[in-house]
Amino acid sequence: MPDVRHTLIEATHRLGDRVDAEVLLAYALSKPRSWLIAHADDELSLEHASAYKLLIEQREAGEPVAYITGRRGFWSLDLEVTPDTLIPRPETELLVELALERLPLDKACYVLDLGTGSGAIALAIARERTQAQVIATDASAEALAVAQRNARRHHVGNVSFEHGDWFAPVGDRRFDVIVSNPPYIESSDPHLQQGDLRFEPMSALASGKDGLDDIRRIVRDAGLHLVKGGWLLFEHGWNQGDAVRVLLRNAGFVELSTARDLEQRDRVSMGRWPVSSGCDSP
Numbered sequence: 254m255p256d257v258r259h260t261l262i263e264a265t266h267r268l269g270d271r272v273d274a275e276v277l278l279a280y281a282l283s284k285p286r287s288w289l290i291a292h293a294d295d296e297l298s299l300e301h302a303s304a305y306k307l308l309i310e311q312r313e314a315g316e317p318v319a320y321i322t323g324r325r326g327f328w329s330l331d332l333e334v335t336p337d338t339l340i341p342r343p344e345t346e347l348l349v350e351l352a353l354e355r356l357p358l359d360k361a362c363y364v365l366d367l368g369t370g371s372g373a374i375a376l377a378i379a380r381e382r383t384q385a386q387v388i389a390t391d392a393s394a395e396a397l398a399v400a401q402r403n404a405r406r407h408h409v410g411n412v413s414f415e416h417g418d419w420f421a422p423v424g425d426r427r428f429d430v431i432v433s434n435p436p437y438i439e440s441s442d443p444h445l446q447q448g449d450l451r452f453e454p455m456s457a458l459a460s461g462k463d464g465l466d467d468i469r470r471i472v473r474d475a476g477l478h479l480v481k482g483g484w485l486l487f488e489h490g491w492n493q494g495d496a497v498r499v500l501l502r503n504a505g506f507v508e509l510s511t512a513r514d515l516e517q518r519d520r521v522s523m524g525r526w527p528v529s530s531g532c533d534s535p
């Protein structure tokens with residue numbers, strides 16, 4: 254029987270990726286990844302070896318590792334993900350950080366996460382701000398079911414989930430901070446036909462000709478759902494920073510900025526709903 258070390262060498266060769274090979278082997282063995290290092294000389298049982306072979310074949314056929322294992326880490330959370338949800342990306346943690354900077358540590362406040370998917374952003378914020386009430390919406394009932402399971406699994410009690418398109422489920426409620434990782438890829442972008450993206454829900458990725466259809470709606474309606482001085486923050490593509498700041502400015506937002514991710518690419522833009530709008534002045 255092959256041992257762990259040689260199994261991993263062969264799988265890494267086949268997949269061209271050591272991390273994927275390790276994550277899948279740990280999953281096949283129901284062990285943490287760290288176990289593999291200490292047990293490099295252990296032999297695999299026949300059952301484990303054939304279970305692993307199947308996983309490698311799924312991955313070779315292009316299926317994302319997160320969908321094979323049904324899990325992905327985000328912030329401090331181990332999240333369930335399914336093909337009904339986008340796979341949380343590390344760069345989206347930037348959006349969480351920027352939102353937290355705008356949320357008090359010790360005061361009640363209201364946060365809205367639009368298009369929550371697996372619940373990644375809403376749950377990370379709720380975890381860090383236990384006095385905040387977070388509402389997370391999604392147009393996909395299947396995605397919301399996953400998000401709800403993630404909330405239960407992590408015992409996060411200050412998030413509630415509501416089904417519907419963007420702001421539709423929240424009526425005329427107003428929030429201190431609105432966050433979103435909406436779809437923003439151009440519908441003709443060839444990347445949608447490549448790699449992991451092929452397996453992810455198209456409705457969570459693509460948004461019209463210039464990728465901005467959903468962002469336009471969110472920016473247009475956000476003012477109706479923010480308290481004065483509240484913030485709207487959302488993720489977007491690396492080449493959309495200029496365009497989304499124009500949208501924010503035209504919608505009446507102030508204190509506009511765009512933050513870059515670890516690869517120095519524009520990734521999150523934000524604006525503040527004015528404390529006193531022009532209309533209030535005498």
Ligand code: GLN
Pocket residue numbers: 342434435436437438450457458459488
């Ligand atoms: N950042 C993702 C990607 O480019 C897209 C996620 C999104 O559209 N919200 O792969």
